[in-house]
Amino acid sequence: MSATVLPRCIRIGILVPSSNTALEPLSTSILSSIPASYNDHATAHFSRFRVTTIGLSASALAQFDIDKIIDAARLLADANVDVIGWSGTSAGWLGFGADEELCRRIKEATGIQATTSILALNKVLKSLEVKRLGLVTPYTSDVQKAIVKNYISIGVEINSEQHLSRTDNVNLASLGAETFDPMVEAVAKGGVDAITTFCTNLKTAGMVEKWEKEYGVPVLDTVTTVVWDCLKMCGVETTEMKGWGCIMRW
Incomplete structure (x- = not known):
């Protein structure tokens, strides 16, 4: 008689900007889509640090002081x-x-492996050999330009972009498909290899599959990317997780 294989219970720790209200329910929903037939169960656990505005001012940048995040x-x-x-x-x-x-620093301080929305996104872009990326954000023009510059540095051209010129992070979670459908459509028309919805206080993760069907390119949401990478780092198979786009098949 073969031994019974007990299910694994995996704990995913997620760091959250304090004014963010979108990513916690979305992250929990993504984890709940792990099929019951899998021998893995994952739960999300959250810790916040203060972030209330997005910009390039000294005070806005200081919110991301690494010691606070640690x-x-x-x-x-x-x-x-x-x-x-x-x-x-x-x-x-x-x-x-x-x-x-x-x-x-997280590994050094806690002994726990770590990843981020952006490192996970970049991992997927490299795997897909994306050279032309469509960028959809709620951010201001100067933040958008900084993002574009950083992607050029790793050989990814952002040749099509849309942004909302917003700095008020807490209110971004109230935006819906009526805002993002036309933005994604406009970016897709720019001739891109992939699109990213680039902000973790957007409720766009659940819209990704619709956009992928409409425009025929991967759409990578930054709430989903970090959850996906956390699962991969824990050895969890994601290919049968439905509702979050083609990223789960990699």
Whole structure:
């Protein structure tokens, strides 16, 4: 008689900007789509640090002080999580090295492996050999330009973009399909290899499959990317997770 294989219970720790209200229910929903037939069960556990506005001013940039984020990560470590993910896009304008250093510091401080929305996104872009990326954000023009510049540095041209010129992070979660459908359509017409909805306080993760069917290119949402990478780092198969786009098939 073969031994019974007990299901694994995996704890995903997620770092959250304090004014964000979209990513927690979305992350939980993504994890709930792990098929019951899998021998894995995953739960999300959250820790916040203060972020209220998005911009390039000194005060806005100071919100992402790495020591504050490490303090929040240590609280997740108290729950014995298996992995820690920073569900945020700040490395888009701070530079990708900021997230690489953050993951190194989290591992050093807690002993727990870490990833981020942007490092996960970039991993997928590299795997797909994306050279032309469509960018959809709620951010201001100067933040958008910084993101474009950082992607050029890794050989990815953002040749089609849309942004809303917003700085008020807390209110972004109230935006719906009536806002993002035309933005994604406009970007898709730019001749891109993939599109990203680039902000973790947007409720766009559940819209991705519709857009992929309409425009025939991968659409990568930054709430989904970090959850996907956390699962991969824990050895969880994602190919049968439905409703979140083609990223789950990789």
